[in-house]
Amino acid sequence: MSVWTDTSPLGVERQIALNILITHVFSGFALWEAILSIPYDWNAFRGRRGCKWGVYIVYMNCRHVFFCSIIATLVFVDMFAHKFVPHLAIFFQISGHVANGFAYAILALRLMIVWRKNSVVLLMIVCQLALWATTFAAFPRLIDGFQELHSHIRQTTTLLVVSTIMFIGMFWGLISSYRQHLVRMAHRNHTPVETSCYENFKAYCQMLWQESLHYFVVVWAAQMAEAVNSIPFLLHAHRRQTFQPSSCLDHSLSPHRRFWPSTVYPGIRWTLRNRHQCL
Numbered sequence: 001m002s003v004w005t006d007t008s009p010l011g012v013e014r015q016i017a018l019n020i021l022i023t024h025v026f027s028g029f030a031l032w033e034a035i036l037s038i039p040y041d042w043n044a045f046r047g048r049r050g051c052k053w054g055v056y057i058v059y060m061n062c063r064h065v066f067f068c069s070i071i072a073t074l075v076f077v078d079m080f081a082h083k084f085v086p087h088l089a090i091f092f093q094i095s096g097h098v099a100n101g102f103a104y105a106i107l108a109l110r111l112m113i114v115w116r117k118n119s120v121v122l123l124m125i126v127c128q129l130a131l132w133a134t135t136f137a138a139f140p141r142l143i144d145g146f147q148e149l150h151s152h153i154r155q156t157t158t159l160l161v162v163s164t165i166m167f168i169g170m171f172w173g174l175i176s177s178y179r180q181h182l183v184r185m186a187h188r189n190h191t192p193v194e195t196s197c198y199e200n201f202k203a204y205c206q207m208l209w210q211e212s213l214h215y216f217v218v219v220w221a222a223q224m225a226e227a228v229n230s231i232p233f234l235l236h237a238h239r240r241q242t243f244q245p246s247s248c249l250d251h252s253l254s255p256h257r258r259f260w261p262s263t264v265y266p267g268i269r270w271t272l273r274n275r276h277q278c279l
Contacts, residue, residue, distance in 0.1 A: 016080060023077045027070050034067065062102030069095035097135045100159065104131055107166050107216070114173040124169075127162045134158045160223045167220040170213060178207050
Protein backbone atom coordinates (compact mmCIF):
# COMPACT_ATOMS: atom_id res chain seq x y z
CA MET A 1 0.00 0.00 0.00
CA SER A 2 1.28 3.43 -0.89
CA VAL A 3 2.12 5.76 1.95
CA TRP A 4 -0.31 8.32 0.52
CA THR A 5 -3.25 5.89 0.41
CA ASP A 6 -2.87 4.46 3.91
CA THR A 7 -5.93 5.70 5.83
CA SER A 8 -5.00 4.18 9.17
CA PRO A 9 -4.12 6.57 12.03
CA LEU A 10 -0.48 5.43 11.90
CA GLY A 11 -0.40 5.93 8.13
CA VAL A 12 -1.83 9.43 8.46
CA GLU A 13 0.83 10.29 11.05
CA ARG A 14 3.52 9.06 8.66
CA GLN A 15 2.06 11.19 5.87
CA ILE A 16 2.07 14.28 8.07
CA ALA A 17 5.67 13.67 9.18
CA LEU A 18 6.83 13.04 5.60
CA ASN A 19 5.05 16.14 4.32
CA ILE A 20 6.61 18.29 7.01
CA LEU A 21 10.07 16.91 6.15
CA ILE A 22 9.62 17.41 2.39
CA THR A 23 8.28 20.92 2.87
CA HIS A 24 11.16 21.98 5.11
CA VAL A 25 13.78 20.53 2.75
CA PHE A 26 12.47 22.26 -0.38
CA SER A 27 11.68 25.46 1.50
CA GLY A 28 15.24 25.46 2.80
CA PHE A 29 16.61 25.25 -0.74
CA ALA A 30 14.32 28.08 -1.84
CA LEU A 31 15.29 30.31 1.08
CA TRP A 32 19.00 29.59 0.55
CA GLU A 33 18.67 30.62 -3.09
CA ALA A 34 16.91 33.78 -1.95
CA ILE A 35 19.75 34.61 0.44
CA LEU A 36 22.34 34.11 -2.29
CA SER A 37 20.33 36.40 -4.61
CA ILE A 38 20.32 39.36 -2.20
CA PRO A 39 23.43 40.98 -3.82
CA TYR A 40 21.81 40.64 -7.25
CA ASP A 41 18.59 42.23 -5.97
CA TRP A 42 20.57 45.11 -4.47
CA ASN A 43 22.51 45.68 -7.70
CA ALA A 44 19.27 45.56 -9.69
CA PHE A 45 17.78 48.14 -7.32
CA ARG A 46 20.77 50.42 -7.81
CA GLY A 47 20.49 50.09 -11.59
CA ARG A 48 23.72 48.21 -12.19
CA ARG A 49 22.01 45.46 -14.15
CA GLY A 50 20.24 47.73 -16.60
CA CYS A 51 16.88 46.67 -15.19
CA LYS A 52 13.87 48.86 -15.92
CA TRP A 53 11.63 49.84 -13.03
CA GLY A 54 8.62 48.02 -14.44
CA VAL A 55 10.50 44.75 -14.81
CA TYR A 56 12.13 45.24 -11.42
CA ILE A 57 8.74 45.71 -9.72
CA VAL A 58 7.36 42.53 -11.33
CA TYR A 59 10.51 40.62 -10.37
CA MET A 60 10.48 41.78 -6.75
CA ASN A 61 6.73 41.21 -6.40
CA CYS A 62 7.29 37.65 -7.56
CA ARG A 63 10.03 37.12 -4.98
CA HIS A 64 8.24 38.80 -2.07
CA VAL A 65 4.96 37.01 -2.66
CA PHE A 66 6.90 33.76 -3.01
CA PHE A 67 8.64 34.38 0.32
CA CYS A 68 5.29 35.04 1.99
CA SER A 69 3.96 31.79 0.55
CA ILE A 70 6.98 29.82 1.82
CA ILE A 71 6.76 31.24 5.33
CA ALA A 72 2.99 30.71 5.50
CA THR A 73 3.43 27.15 4.24
CA LEU A 74 6.06 26.36 6.88
CA VAL A 75 3.85 27.73 9.64
CA PHE A 76 0.86 25.81 8.30
CA VAL A 77 2.57 22.42 8.14
CA ASP A 78 4.21 22.87 11.56
CA MET A 79 0.81 23.62 13.10
CA PHE A 80 -1.08 21.04 11.06
CA ALA A 81 -0.50 18.07 13.37
CA HIS A 82 -2.06 20.00 16.26
CA LYS A 83 -4.37 22.54 14.66
CA PHE A 84 -5.80 23.13 11.21
CA VAL A 85 -5.90 26.84 10.31
CA PRO A 86 -8.10 27.28 7.21
CA HIS A 87 -7.36 30.99 6.77
CA LEU A 88 -3.62 30.31 6.74
CA ALA A 89 -4.15 27.52 4.20
CA ILE A 90 -6.09 29.90 1.96
CA PHE A 91 -3.38 32.57 2.29
CA PHE A 92 -0.43 30.38 1.34
CA GLN A 93 -2.32 28.84 -1.57
CA ILE A 94 -3.41 32.21 -2.99
CA SER A 95 0.05 33.73 -2.49
CA GLY A 96 1.60 30.69 -4.16
CA HIS A 97 -0.74 30.99 -7.14
CA VAL A 98 0.00 34.70 -7.52
CA ALA A 99 3.75 34.04 -7.28
CA ASN A 100 3.36 31.42 -10.02
CA GLY A 101 1.67 34.01 -12.22
CA PHE A 102 4.49 36.52 -11.77
CA ALA A 103 7.17 33.85 -12.23
CA TYR A 104 5.67 32.58 -15.46
CA ALA A 105 5.34 36.15 -16.69
CA ILE A 106 9.10 36.60 -16.23
CA LEU A 107 9.81 33.31 -18.03
CA ALA A 108 7.45 34.31 -20.84
CA LEU A 109 9.28 37.61 -21.29
CA ARG A 110 12.59 35.80 -21.53
CA LEU A 111 11.19 33.40 -24.11
CA MET A 112 9.91 36.34 -26.19
CA ILE A 113 13.40 37.89 -26.11
CA VAL A 114 14.99 34.66 -27.33
CA TRP A 115 12.63 34.19 -30.28
CA ARG A 116 11.78 37.78 -31.31
CA LYS A 117 8.88 36.55 -33.44
CA ASN A 118 5.35 37.92 -33.37
CA SER A 119 3.79 34.45 -33.45
CA VAL A 120 5.71 33.32 -30.36
CA VAL A 121 4.94 36.60 -28.58
CA LEU A 122 1.24 36.19 -29.34
CA LEU A 123 1.30 32.57 -28.14
CA MET A 124 2.97 33.51 -24.85
CA ILE A 125 0.54 36.40 -24.29
CA VAL A 126 -2.41 34.03 -24.77
CA CYS A 127 -0.84 31.45 -22.44
CA GLN A 128 -0.14 34.07 -19.79
CA LEU A 129 -3.69 35.43 -19.96
CA ALA A 130 -5.06 31.89 -19.67
CA LEU A 131 -2.83 31.28 -16.66
CA TRP A 132 -4.00 34.45 -14.91
CA ALA A 133 -7.62 33.61 -15.75
CA THR A 134 -7.40 30.14 -14.19
CA THR A 135 -5.49 31.56 -11.23
CA PHE A 136 -8.11 34.16 -10.36
CA ALA A 137 -10.95 31.74 -11.15
CA ALA A 138 -9.52 29.31 -8.59
CA PHE A 139 -9.66 31.81 -5.71
CA PRO A 140 -13.44 31.52 -5.12
CA ARG A 141 -13.04 27.73 -5.17
CA LEU A 142 -10.89 27.82 -2.02
CA ILE A 143 -13.29 27.00 0.79
CA ASP A 144 -11.85 26.67 4.31
CA GLY A 145 -8.45 25.83 2.91
CA PHE A 146 -9.74 23.31 0.38
CA GLN A 147 -9.88 23.70 -3.36
CA GLU A 148 -12.47 22.07 -5.57
CA LEU A 149 -11.06 19.07 -7.39
CA HIS A 150 -11.91 20.13 -10.94
CA SER A 151 -10.66 23.67 -10.29
CA HIS A 152 -7.35 22.20 -9.18
CA ILE A 153 -7.24 19.95 -12.26
CA ARG A 154 -7.86 22.91 -14.58
CA GLN A 155 -5.16 25.00 -12.96
CA THR A 156 -2.64 22.17 -12.91
CA THR A 157 -3.33 21.39 -16.57
CA THR A 158 -2.88 25.04 -17.55
CA LEU A 159 0.41 25.27 -15.67
CA LEU A 160 1.61 22.05 -17.30
CA VAL A 161 0.71 23.27 -20.80
CA VAL A 162 2.35 26.66 -20.26
CA SER A 163 5.51 25.17 -18.73
CA THR A 164 5.75 22.62 -21.57
CA ILE A 165 5.44 25.34 -24.23
CA MET A 166 8.06 27.42 -22.41
CA PHE A 167 10.47 24.51 -22.04
CA ILE A 168 10.21 23.39 -25.68
CA GLY A 169 10.27 26.96 -26.98
CA MET A 170 13.26 27.93 -24.85
CA PHE A 171 15.22 24.78 -25.76
CA TRP A 172 14.55 25.01 -29.50
CA GLY A 173 15.09 28.77 -29.56
CA LEU A 174 18.45 28.57 -27.80
CA ILE A 175 19.62 25.69 -29.99
CA SER A 176 18.63 27.51 -33.20
CA SER A 177 20.19 30.80 -32.08
CA TYR A 178 23.43 29.14 -31.01
CA ARG A 179 23.67 27.19 -34.27
CA GLN A 180 23.33 30.42 -36.24
CA HIS A 181 25.93 32.02 -33.95
CA LEU A 182 28.44 29.26 -34.66
CA VAL A 183 27.90 29.60 -38.40
CA ARG A 184 28.38 33.39 -38.27
CA MET A 185 31.55 33.07 -36.20
CA ALA A 186 32.95 30.45 -38.58
CA HIS A 187 32.33 32.67 -41.61
CA ARG A 188 33.76 35.70 -39.83
CA ASN A 189 36.95 33.88 -38.83
CA HIS A 190 37.15 32.03 -42.19
CA THR A 191 37.20 28.69 -40.41
CA PRO A 192 35.19 25.54 -41.19
CA VAL A 193 32.07 24.93 -39.19
CA GLU A 194 32.65 22.36 -36.45
CA THR A 195 30.98 19.07 -37.44
CA SER A 196 32.10 16.87 -34.56
CA CYS A 197 29.06 15.69 -32.66
CA TYR A 198 31.02 15.44 -29.40
CA GLU A 199 32.43 18.95 -29.61
CA ASN A 200 29.09 20.41 -30.59
CA PHE A 201 27.36 18.51 -27.82
CA LYS A 202 29.71 19.92 -25.20
CA ALA A 203 29.34 23.43 -26.57
CA TYR A 204 25.56 23.19 -26.68
CA CYS A 205 25.36 21.80 -23.14
CA GLN A 206 27.61 24.56 -21.84
CA MET A 207 25.52 27.18 -23.61
CA LEU A 208 22.24 25.75 -22.25
CA TRP A 209 23.66 25.71 -18.74
CA GLN A 210 24.86 29.30 -19.00
CA GLU A 211 21.43 30.34 -20.29
CA SER A 212 19.82 28.67 -17.24
CA LEU A 213 17.76 26.15 -19.17
CA HIS A 214 17.96 23.85 -16.14
CA TYR A 215 15.55 26.18 -14.34
CA PHE A 216 13.00 25.57 -17.08
CA VAL A 217 13.61 21.83 -16.70
CA VAL A 218 12.99 22.01 -12.95
CA VAL A 219 9.78 24.01 -13.44
CA TRP A 220 8.50 21.59 -16.08
CA ALA A 221 9.38 18.53 -13.98
CA ALA A 222 7.62 19.99 -10.94
CA GLN A 223 4.45 20.67 -12.92
CA MET A 224 4.58 17.21 -14.49
CA ALA A 225 4.87 15.65 -11.03
CA GLU A 226 1.91 17.73 -9.82
CA ALA A 227 -0.16 16.68 -12.85
CA VAL A 228 0.66 13.00 -12.34
CA ASN A 229 -0.14 13.39 -8.65
CA SER A 230 -3.58 14.79 -9.52
CA ILE A 231 -4.63 11.79 -11.64
CA PRO A 232 -5.52 9.55 -8.64
CA PHE A 233 -7.81 12.26 -7.27
CA LEU A 234 -9.71 12.54 -10.54
CA LEU A 235 -10.14 8.77 -10.75
CA HIS A 236 -11.06 8.57 -7.08
CA ALA A 237 -13.69 11.29 -7.50
CA HIS A 238 -15.37 9.39 -10.32
CA ARG A 239 -15.32 6.06 -8.49
CA ARG A 240 -16.51 7.38 -5.16
CA GLN A 241 -20.24 7.97 -4.83
CA THR A 242 -20.36 9.50 -1.36
CA PHE A 243 -18.33 12.19 0.34
CA GLN A 244 -17.79 12.51 4.08
CA PRO A 245 -17.56 16.21 4.94
CA SER A 246 -15.03 17.05 7.61
CA SER A 247 -15.33 19.52 10.42
CA CYS A 248 -13.40 22.05 8.33
CA LEU A 249 -15.95 21.98 5.53
CA ASP A 250 -19.48 23.24 5.33
CA HIS A 251 -21.73 20.26 6.08
CA SER A 252 -24.43 21.72 3.85
CA LEU A 253 -22.37 20.94 0.73
CA SER A 254 -24.04 18.51 -1.61
CA PRO A 255 -22.40 15.05 -1.84
CA HIS A 256 -21.28 15.50 -5.45
CA ARG A 257 -19.17 18.58 -4.60
CA ARG A 258 -15.79 17.37 -3.42
CA PHE A 259 -13.10 19.73 -2.28
CA TRP A 260 -9.41 18.97 -2.05
CA PRO A 261 -6.56 21.08 -0.69
CA SER A 262 -4.23 22.62 -3.25
CA THR A 263 -0.68 22.87 -1.93
CA VAL A 264 2.83 23.53 -3.15
CA TYR A 265 4.07 19.97 -2.70
CA PRO A 266 2.65 16.53 -3.62
CA GLY A 267 0.98 14.24 -1.15
CA ILE A 268 -0.52 16.52 1.46
CA ARG A 269 -3.92 16.34 -0.22
CA TRP A 270 -4.05 12.68 0.80
CA THR A 271 -2.89 13.62 4.28
CA LEU A 272 -5.58 16.23 4.78
CA ARG A 273 -8.32 14.02 3.42
CA ASN A 274 -7.32 10.96 5.45
CA ARG A 275 -6.76 12.97 8.61
CA HIS A 276 -10.29 14.33 8.54
CA GLN A 277 -11.73 10.91 7.77
CA CYS A 278 -10.02 9.50 10.85
CA LEU A 279 -11.41 12.20 13.14
